[in-house]
Amino acid sequence: MMTDFPSLAEAEARDAADPLRGWRERFALPEGVIYLDGNSLGALPVATRGLMHDAVDRQWGEGLIRSWNDADWIGAPRRIGDKIARLIGAAPGEVIACDSVTVNLYKLMGAILAARPGQGRTILTESGNFPTDLHVAAGIAAQHGLVLDAAARDSIVEQIGPDVALIVLTHVHYKTGDRFDMAAIQALADAHGVPLIWDLSHSTGAVPLNMAADAARFAVGCGYKYLNGGPGAPAFLYVAAEALEFLGSPIQGWMGHAAPFAMTDGYEPAPGIERFLAGTPPMLSLLALEAGVDLMLEADCHALWGKSQALFDFLSQLMAARCPELVPITPARGDLRGSHASFVHPNAWPINRALIDAGVIGDFRAPDVLRLGLTPLYLGFADIWHAVDRLATIMGEGRWQRDEYKVATRVT
Numbered sequence: 001m002m003t004d005f006p007s008l009a010e011a012e013a014r015d016a017a018d019p020l021r022g023w024r025e026r027f028a029l030p031e032g033v034i035y036l037d038g039n040s041l042g043a044l045p046v047a048t049r050g051l052m053h054d055a056v057d058r059q060w061g062e063g064l065i066r067s068w069n070d071a072d073w074i075g076a077p078r079r080i081g082d083k084i085a086r087l088i089g090a091a092p093g094e095v096i097a098c099d100s101v102t103v104n105l106y107k108l109m110g111a112i113l114a115a116r117p118g119q120g121r122t123i124l125t126e127s128g129n130f131p132t133d134l135h136v137a138a139g140i141a142a143q144h145g146l147v148l149d150a151a152a153r154d155s156i157v158e159q160i161g162p163d164v165a166l167i168v169l170t171h172v173h174y175k176t177g178d179r180f181d182m183a184a185i186q187a188l189a190d191a192h193g194v195p196l197i198w199d200l201s202h203s204t205g206a207v208p209l210n211m212a213a214d215a216a217r218f219a220v221g222c223g224y225k226y227l228n229g230g231p232g233a234p235a236f237l238y239v240a241a242e243a244l245e246f247l248g249s250p251i252q253g254w255m256g257h258a259a260p261f262a263m264t265d266g267y268e269p270a271p272g273i274e275r276f277l278a279g280t281p282p283m284l285s286l287l288a289l290e291a292g293v294d295l296m297l298e299a300d301c302h303a304l305w306g307k308s309q310a311l312f313d314f315l316s317q318l319m320a321a322r323c324p325e326l327v328p329i330t331p332a333r334g335d336l337r338g339s340h341a342s343f344v345h346p347n348a349w350p351i352n353r354a355l356i357d358a359g360v361i362g363d364f365r366a367p368d369v370l371r372l373g374l375t376p377l378y379l380g381f382a383d384i385w386h387a388v389d390r391l392a393t394i395m396g397e398g399r400w401q402r403d404e405y406k407v408a409t410r411v412t
């Protein structure tokens with residue numbers, strides 16, 4: 001027997017009453033597509049188009065090399081970093097926009113370990129963490145003669161002790177959506193004197209963050225997910241002001257030099273967070289990221305998170321009633337998760353392919369997870385309703401069993 005579930009009329013009524021509804025117009029989303037993958041690649045803000053035209057035609061085309069000064073290209077990593085700082089509860093001068101999450105993890109881990117030689121034997125992280133976090137940690141551990149301890153999620157707290165040289169945790173898990181209690185784990189790490197790096201890739205722009213209030217001193221995060229910075233957008237790196245002077249980037253590049261254009265032989269790190277820059281910043285990508293960050297700064301992150309939770313509850317209710325064969329694995333409680341909802345099914349891959357064909361873009365994470373991202377800036381309750389309705393049809397008809405949906409793609 002089918003359980004009761006909310007009607008489309010109910011969804012439309014909730015959209016009509018939603019004070020955040022107008023934000024959708026700020027995104028250039030294709031007609032007829034319900035986009036549930038903003039947690040993997042954010043949507044295109046309308047403003048980004050114009051800014052990109054200006055960046056290419058005026059700043060680059062006409063300004064040429066003069067734009068490094070005239071358009072303040074040289075100041076972009078720090079300027080955008082200061083804006084991201086406002087999103088994560090950090091101070092100006094504590095965040096720099098640069099490189100990828102991977103490279104920033106490498107720089108920050110290397111910097112912290114070099115500043116505390118001989119302290120601890122292991123790098124502690126979570127087994128099943130995002131692959132790049134594990135790979136970088138394994139590489140750095142080998143370089144520094146340390147052991148990588150990838151512990152089960154529920155045993156991490158017990159592992160924190162004097163043996164640990166460095167902890168690297170992803171705040172919101174990319175697959176399950178599980179969220180760590182940042183303040184509590186940070187306090188525990190601090191009690192043992194162990195530095196802790198937070199990966200905020202699935203948190204920034206999704207859940208309210210406050211580095212200062214949670215006493216978090218080190219973090220990295222992603223620009224192309226909830227910040228809508230564009231494909232391969234630069235990432236960011238955060239170091240609390242009090243810790244900065246003790247750290248030097250293991251990639252000593254000229255852009256991290258105190259005076260890059262003094263063109264000196266010797267390396268002297270920039271006094272500020274710029275010391276974590278390496279090479280010449282990718283200006284077009286940075287300017288696209290800035291447009292996404294500006295848009296996010298206009299929104300009220302607490303209102304966004306409130307709507308994200310309402311969308312999550314709505315989705316959960318519909319899924320339980322209409323697609324019970326997909327098993328939810330994301331915690332129901334808001335304070336225990338991020339802004340996506342994941343479901344397990346042995347045929348999650350072809351189901352996701354069939355869903356995309358039906359105009360609903362979610363994604364698949366190996367081996368069996370269907371992941372649906374909830375981005376309150378441009379999704380409404382009717383979108384969620386239609387998405388589940390189409391998924392229920394696909395499941396009911398067994399449409400996912402078609403051969404065409406079994407074909408693998410390079411990116412999932």
Ligand SMILES: *Cc1c(COP(=O)(O)O)cnc(C)c1O
Nearest residue numbers: 100101102130170174199201202
């Ligand atoms: C998306 C994501 C990354 C991405 O790393 P890149 O170097 O930017 O490709 C890293 N870590 C986590 C936890 C992520 O979710």
